[in-house]
Amino acid sequence: MISEAIINLLQKVEKQEPANIQVIKDLEDKIDKKLPKDYKDVLLHTNGFVGAVGENGWFELWKAEEVIDKNHGYKFDIELPDILVVGSNQGGFKYGIDLRKQPYRYMMVDPVSMKEDLFDGGASFEELLVKIGEGVLDRIQY
Numbered sequence: 001m002i003s004e005a006i007i008n009l010l011q012k013v014e015k016q017e018p019a020n021i022q023v024i025k026d027l028e029d030k031i032d033k034k035l036p037k038d039y040k041d042v043l044l045h046t047n048g049f050v051g052a053v054g055e056n057g058w059f060e061l062w063k064a065e066e067v068i069d070k071n072h073g074y075k076f077d078i079e080l081p082d083i084l085v086v087g088s089n090q091g092g093f094k095y096g097i098d099l100r101k102q103p104y105r106y107m108m109v110d111p112v113s114m115k116e117d118l119f120d121g122g123a124s125f126e127e128l129l130v131k132i133g134e135g136v137l138d139r140i141q142y
Contacts, residue, residue, distance in 0.1 A: 002041045009129045013051030016063065019043040023064045030068050031084055036097060036104050038125040039086065050090070054133015059095070061087040079114040083107070095121065095128065 024040050048063035062070055067086055071077045074094070076085045085096035094109045106128040108119030119136070121128035 002038075002045045003126055006042065006045075006126050006129060009054050009126075009133050010046070010049060013046075013049040013053065013059070015046035016048040018045060019047035019064045023047070027064050027067055031099070033099050035084075036125065039097065042125055053129055056135030057129075057132035058089055058091070059087055059129070059132055060090050074111050076109070076111070076114075080109065083109060085109055089132070093119075095132075 021044070024035065024043055028035055042061070043064050046061075048061050048066070050060040051058070053059045067084065068077075071085050074085065076083060076094075076096070080096075082098065082100045083096045084099055085094045087095045089095070089108075092111070094111055096107055096109050098105045098107055103123055105123055106121030106125065108121060119131075121131055
């Protein structure tokens, strides 16, 4: 179950059908780790979305069944093997989950420099969405 805050932040996005629980389990099997509950809850609400988040943000959340292929296509699986990238701002930067230690943290990743520490998205998917929605990306110094 996703929070009311997440539902409000995603009011303007184009949502997909909910993910099948087996698709999420398959993703966990492929990465050999359990995904954060809040991320799984979002996928069970909408298996991917694209659009405006909050007042000042943009986010494309990839479908669960696309995550592995997209990580491979961008070479994240080689360059940043402990970061699972799950989406994009469609402006060049990607959003991922740092799987190195629990509790997991969300982050922004630069696919060119392969820097994973540009933006701490917080400890929850909701916190990531709030930061995106507030336009935090516009204030980051690269």
